Amino acid sequence: MIKLPQLVKTQFLSVQDVATLINRMGLETVFKGMASYIREDYLRWQDFEKCARVANHSTDGVIELMPISDAKTYAFKYVNGHPKNTAIGLPCVMAFGVLADVDTGIPEFMSELTLSTALRTAAMSAVAAQVLARPDSKCMALIGNGAQSEFQALAFHYLLGIEEIRLYDTDPQATAKLLANLQSSGLRLTVCDSVAEAVRGANIVTTVTADKTNAAILTLNHIEPGMHINGVGGDCPGKTELHPDVLRASSVFVEYEPQTRIEGDLQHLPADFAVTELWQVLAGQTPGRSHAKEITLFDSVGFALQDYSALRFMRDAAIELGLGQVVSLIPELVNPKDLFVLLQPDSHATPAPLMNKTSQTAARRTLIQEVVLTA
Amino acid sequence: MIKLPQLVKTQFLSVQDVATLINRMGLETVFKGMASYIREDYLRWQDFEKCARVANHSTDGVIELMPISDAKTYAFKYVNGHPKNTAIGLPCVMAFGVLADVDTGIPEFMSELTLSTALRTAAMSAVAAQVLARPDSKCMALIGNGAQSEFQALAFHYLLGIEEIRLYDTDPQATAKLLANLQSSGLRLTVCDSVAEAVRGANIVTTVTADKTNAAILTLNHIEPGMHINGVGGDCPGKTELHPDVLRASSVFVEYEPQTRIEGDLQHLPADFAVTELWQVLAGQTPGRSHAKEITLFDSVGFALQDYSALRFMRDAAIELGLGQVVSLIPELVNPKDLFVLLQPDSHATPAPLMNKTSQTAARRTLIQEVVLTA
Numbered sequence: 024m025i026k027l028p029q030l031v032k033t034q035f036l037s038v039q040d041v042a043t044l045i046n047r048m049g050l051e052t053v054f055k056g057m058a059s060y061i062r063e064d065y066l067r068w069q070d071f072e073k074c075a076r077v078a079n080h081s082t083d084g085v086i087e088l089m090p091i092s093d094a095k096t097y098a099f100k101y102v103n104g105h106p107k108n109t110a111i112g113l114p115c116v117m118a119f120g121v122l123a124d125v126d127t128g129i130p131e132f133m134s135e136l137t138l139s140t141a142l143r144t145a146a147m148s149a150v151a152a153q154v155l156a157r158p159d160s161k162c163m164a165l166i167g168n169g170a171q172s173e174f175q176a177l178a179f180h181y182l183l184g185i186e187e188i189r190l191y192d193t194d195p196q197a198t199a200k201l202l203a204n205l206q207s208s209g210l211r212l213t214v215c216d217s218v219a220e221a222v223r224g225a226n227i228v229t230t231v232t233a234d235k236t237n238a239a240i241l242t243l244n245h246i247e248p249g250m251h252i253n254g255v256g257g258d259c260p261g262k263t264e265l266h267p268d269v270l271r272a273s274s275v276f277v278e279y280e281p282q283t284r285i286e287g288d289l290q291h292l293p294a295d296f297a298v299t300e301l302w303q304v305l306a307g308q309t310p311g312r313s314h315a316k317e318i319t320l321f322d323s324v325g326f327a328l329q330d331y332s333a334l335r336f337m338r339d340a341a342i343e344l345g346l347g348q349v350v351s352l353i354p355e356l357v358n359p360k361d362l363f364v365l366l367q368p369d370s371h372a373t374p375a376p377l378m379n380k381t382s383q384t385a386a387r388r389t390l391i392q393e394v395v396l397t398a
Numbered sequence: 399m400i401k402l403p404q405l406v407k408t409q410f411l412s413v414q415d416v417a418t419l420i421n422r423m424g425l426e427t428v429f430k431g432m433a434s435y436i437r438e439d440y441l442r443w444q445d446f447e448k449c450a451r452v453a454n455h456s457t458d459g460v461i462e463l464m465p466i467s468d469a470k471t472y473a474f475k476y477v478n479g480h481p482k483n484t485a486i487g488l489p490c491v492m493a494f495g496v497l498a499d500v501d502t503g504i505p506e507f508m509s510e511l512t513l514s515t516a517l518r519t520a521a522m523s524a525v526a527a528q529v530l531a532r533p534d535s536k537c538m539a540l541i542g543n544g545a546q547s548e549f550q551a552l553a554f555h556y557l558l559g560i561e562e563i564r565l566y567d568t569d570p571q572a573t574a575k576l577l578a579n580l581q582s583s584g585l586r587l588t589v590c591d592s593v594a595e596a597v598r599g600a601n602i603v604t605t606v607t608a609d610k611t612n613a614a615i616l617t618l619n620h621i622e623p624g625m626h627i628n629g630v631g632g633d634c635p636g637k638t639e640l641h642p643d644v645l646r647a648s649s650v651f652v653e654y655e656p657q658t659r660i661e662g663d664l665q666h667l668p669a670d671f672a673v674t675e676l677w678q679v680l681a682g683q684t685p686g687r688s689h690a691k692e693i694t695l696f697d698s699v700g701f702a703l704q705d706y707s708a709l710r711f712m713r714d715a716a717i718e719l720g721l722g723q724v725v726s727l728i729p730e731l732v733n734p735k736d737l738f739v740l741l742q743p744d745s746h747a748t749p750a751p752l753m754n755k756t757s758q759t760a761a762r763r764t765l766i767q768e769v770v771l772t773a
Contacts (some may be wrong), residue, residue, distance in 0.1 A: 031488065037726040042740045050741065072454050079447050079467040081500045086472045088463045092454040097461045101474070101496065103503020109734040113406065113502055117728045121476065125456045127488055128478020137729050141737055173738040197735050204738045350725075351412040353492045354512050359484040360572050362516055363548040363579045365417045366425065 033352040036134035036337060040346045044337070045138070047344055051181045056340065057146040058182055060332040065150075068302040070094065071328060075282035078259075083107050083235070085259055091327035097123040098331040100136055104259055106233040114170055115233050116140060122334045130352060132338045136330065141171050143333035144325060145178035147278075148253045152183055152227060154304050154311035155276060155319040156251035160226035161186045166218055166240055167232035167256055168192035168201040175229050175255070176201070180210050183227075187211040191221035219245060230264045231255040237291070239266040246272060248316040257288040258324040265320075267291045273320035276301050276311075278328070287322040298322070408727040411509035411712060415721045419712070420513070422719055426556045431715065432521040433557055435707040440525075443677040445469065446703060450657035453634075458482050458610070460634055466702035472498040473706040475511055479634055481608045489545055490608050491515060497709045505727060507713045511705065516546050518708035519700060520553035522653075523628045527558055527602060529679050529686035530651060530694040531626035535601035536561045541593055541615055542607035542631055543567035543576040550604050550630070551576070555585050558602075562586040566596035594620060605639045606630040612666070614641040621647060623691040632663040633699040640695075642666045648695035651676050651686070653703070662697040673697070 084105030100120035118136035179185040215221035257263035277283035303309040451464040459480030475495035493511035554560040590596035632638035652658040678684040
């Protein structure tokens with residue numbers, strides 16, 4: 024008897040699907056779910072085969088691939104960083120990603136990750152701040168009010184109880200957009216005229232700017248004892264936000280040290296400058312903040328493990344809500360050694376290119392019937 | 399006036415689309431087109447930012463990402479290698495890939511690459527054999543009659559004028575399948591009982607087996623003066639096909655030396671064993687075959703540049719034939735700094751998840767009208 028064909032389905036989640044998913048679940052639930060998936064995965068840090076992402080640089084930007092795997096699941100993200108894109112009406116950061124089965128190599132799930140990257144980056148920032156910021160933090164400065172900023176503001180609102188955000192951007196229209204988007208969020212929003220004004224008195228300082236330059240948006244004179252700095256926008260060689268003295272004055276925490284040494288604000292410091300990988304704090308192996316006056320700094324560049332968590336969360340949530348559709352990315356073969364059969368004009372070996380679940384099931388039933396009949 | 403949104407379209411080519419494309423163009427035209435794209439790209443070898451592929455290994459397989467870029471276009475392929483997959487009804491090798499715009503990072507084109515990888519691997523083998531095999535070659539031994547074998551046979555038929563193929567596989571059903579698939583190809587097909595019988599008197603020997611073991615399918619006693627060996631199946635650490643003495647007796651040509659040293663049959667030879675990169679031969683900088691009795695060997699592992707060429711060919715051919723569809727992989731934003739707007743329930747900032755070209759154009763027209771009206 025001939026073996027029945029395996030199911031080779033790739034579930035696809037579009038931008039619209041992810042937007043629908045977030046609207047149906049609610050942003051607070053999504054942030055909490057994603058943060059919990061991230062924590063869960065960081066607690067089994069040793070299970071993962073990790074590497075620094077693979078970057079192809081050009082004059083104005085970078086395109087990166089971020090693979091990671093454990094014994095069961097492989098994930099990768101495609102992501103670009105092109106700060107000048109906004110001038111031509113495009114997002115600076117665009118992304119998509121895939122989850123695959125390690126045992127067979129089947130790419131089982133593909134999702135947009137532009138929206139999801141904004142979510143996971145903010146969730147990761149909040150997960151770090153939960154163990155690094157002072158527990159009584161209520162006020163955050165938000166330097167850079169671009170595409171990622173609302174997500175940072177809301178993640179800190181929902182996950183840390185931040186009540187006031189002090190806003191600054193060199194582009195007042197960006198700040199106006201943030202104000203409009205978050206007007207009914209419950210956050211108290213204060214527009215400031217300078218970095219210094221925004222930062223003064225804040226418990227947490229989030230920098231999330233986009234220029235591909237070595238900037239020093241935050242300098243030592245801005246920093247107050249007890250602050251937590253969430254440095255998000257410095258994430259590429261030649262793209263930094265913090266004066267090196269800010270790092271020297273702080274206890275510095277990173278996602279994955281080999282990658283942050285290349286890409287983070289850490290790139291300006293010597294190779295022996297001490298940092299702590301965040302998973303050690305989450306696992307209770309190393310203390311996070313040790314006293315109220317300590318300055319803590321999360322030099323975040325975005326690591327593949329967060330995308331693994333984000334993809335896992337999106338896949339599970341999409342299944343729960345019945346979102347997404349099947350795409351024909353991989354051929355389904357009756358005989359796996361017979362790829363050539365796909366070129367027969369009457370081949371039934373692969374389903375129609377894009378179909379809803381009902382017709383997919385029907386097509387599979389036809390295929391299986393044929394196999395059984397000819398067996 | 400508000401800037402009109404940029405077009406962020408990803409054209410998607412499914413398995414069925416690629417099968418249709420090949421059937422409409424004809425396999426001979428596709429092979430010739432793909433070979434010509436590969437040659438064209440190899441002739442500008444220095445234009446590319448190259449790296450060895452990034453592999454995540456597991457017990458039974460590997461998942462790899464293969465990026466490459468020039469100043470204009472970035473390409474990557476996702477591909478697995480799981481030799482045991484056939485036992486559970488799945489292909490050993492499954493793949494898909496993307497072309498992106500280097501200036502903006504937009505992933506403009508996504509295609510299945512399982513079928514396309516079989517095509518491009520065979521086209522690459524033929525491109526190499528055109529400069530390495532004896533010009534009077536008429537007979538090829540084909541060791542391994544699995545999923546890739548028909549493609550190798552036909553590429554050599556169409557591009558080199560091979561008239562007879564001598565077949566051997568440890569699995570007689572694989573050979574029977576090949577015979578059935580190529581019965582009306584015009585090739586003379588001879589089934590052999592052993593590697594030695596298949597190889598005897600052949601001008602070209604193609605090995606395309608799949609086991610993840612260090613095999614020695616071809617040994618020195620099989621080799622005759624003047625042969626060209628096209629070693630395709632040894633492409634991973636611990637997955638080889640040729641006895642090291644076969645390499646020692648040959649002039650060895652490779653795609654990209656740093657990758658082949660890790661993955662090719664070359665992995666069993668010392669780091670200073672001399673090899674020639676194929677682009678040098680294609681560019682006329684180094685001779686290929688220098689005399690009729692020389693044994694030439696193409697230690698092919700599959701390099702990202704061939705996938706760049708294959709994706710380019712598939713994109714151009716799909717445009718010509720009007721195949722494929724638009725997928726919503728990347729959000730389209732009226733204000734590129736406003737990603738958050740996608741979470742407004744009445745957002746028109748992104749098109750419906752999957753639509754044909756007509757409704758895509760209609761949706762865009764609506765969007766653009768709205769922008770103009772509110773400007």
